Amino acid sequence: MGPLEDQAHAGTTLGDVPSELNPSLYVNRSPDSFSPSEWRSVHGLWAAFELYSPQTTPLRRIRALGATSSECMGTIASQGLPVTNFEYVPLRSPLPL
Numbered sequence: 001m002g003p004l005e006d007q008a009h010a011g012t013t014l015g016d017v018p019s020e021l022n023p024s025l026y027v028n029r030s031p032d033s034f035s036p037s038e039w040r041s042v043h044g045l046w047a048a049f050e051l052y053s054p055q056t057t058p059l060r061r062i063r064a065l066g067a068t069s070s071e072c073m074g075t076i077a078s079q080g081l082p083v084t085n086f087e088y089v090p091l092r093s094p095l096p097l
Contacts, residue, residue: 023065030061031091039093048072048086 021041046069050058064075069088076083
């Protein structure tokens with residue numbers, strides 16, 4: 001497990017990013033806008049969301065998507081953004097799978 005991964009989810013089985021999944025379809029979108037089929041596609045993946053601060057007041061939009069929180073951190077870092085300004089959470093479908 002990566003150093004910043006959520007220890008509360010240790011032992012939780014998360015899916016690999018399917019090769020046919022195009023993360024750009026989900027980045028910069030709110031999970032609230034996902035259709036049932038989109039939820040099935042991303043269920044179990046990790047997403048990075050910018051942390052709230054009075055200076056940024058970010059929208060709750062996915063900034064990175066990956067099979068692990070470490071993969072999300074790598075994507076954030078490759079964009080030149082500080083990984084500590086984001087929270088990394090596993091996506092869980094609110095719908096029955």
